[in-house]
Amino acid sequence: EVQLVESGGDLVQPGGSLRLSCAASGFPFNTYWMSWVRQAPGKGLEWVANINQDGSEKHYVDSVRGRFTISRDNAKTSLYLQMNSLRAEDMAMYFCARDHRAPGIFFESWGQGALVTVSP
Amino acid sequence: EIVLTQSPGTLSLSPGERATLSCRASHSVSNNYLGWYQQKPGQAPRLLIYGASNRATGIPDRFSGSGSGTDFTLTISRLEPEDFAVFYCQQYDTSSITFGQGTRLDIK
Secondary structure, three states, X not given: OOEEEEEOOOEEOOOOOEEEEEEEXXXXXXXOOEXXXXXXXXXXXXXXXXXXXXXXXXEEOOOOEOOEEEEEEHHHOEEEEEEOOOOHHHOEEEEEEEEOOOOOOOEEEEOOOEEEEEOO | XXXXXEEOOEEEEOOOOOEEEEEEEXXXXXHHOEEEEEEOOOOOOEEEEEOOOEEOOOOOOOEXXXXXXXXXXXXXOXXXXXXXXXXXXXXXXXXXXXXXXXEEEEEO
């Protein structure tokens, strides 16, 4: 059974930093693209970043580029999101998501999310 | 960046009825890289449809997707009580991924 378990969500002040982790199990982690998707309270879904199988290719939404860094450790079957210079608008539930095998990028499996609160 | 606009914002229907949800793209979605998700309160989204018309694993056949280019549709042929939720479309275009704003499907 595919399992994605996020951790690291917390209350942080504007300008602060936070690192999210996603522990993956139940599938060959090193063969899938992985992503972070966020959802602000009461709002819709927003893709944040993704990373290819060996970590050599990464993409970001414009609003986080230069502030957030996605990474992975295939030996530990874990995905990470380092978030720096956090802003109020970054406050959201952050989901770890695994890609589908089909051409294109679709999110077949999701974790339950880690809540990031940005407030003074 | 491709902007996805979903309509209607809210759809109120009764169990047994047919639901038709629309997703319109600001530019053509290449290779029909368009997916649909269902999200219930307090839960993560669930992939329903990928590649515009392919059902994901375990998705009942009352869910179907169609369309190409800039206009896509998710149809639920006969609504079951568990189908009521928020639905999102999503596209992939060479390293850019965007979602629509969502359609809320309510019980009438």
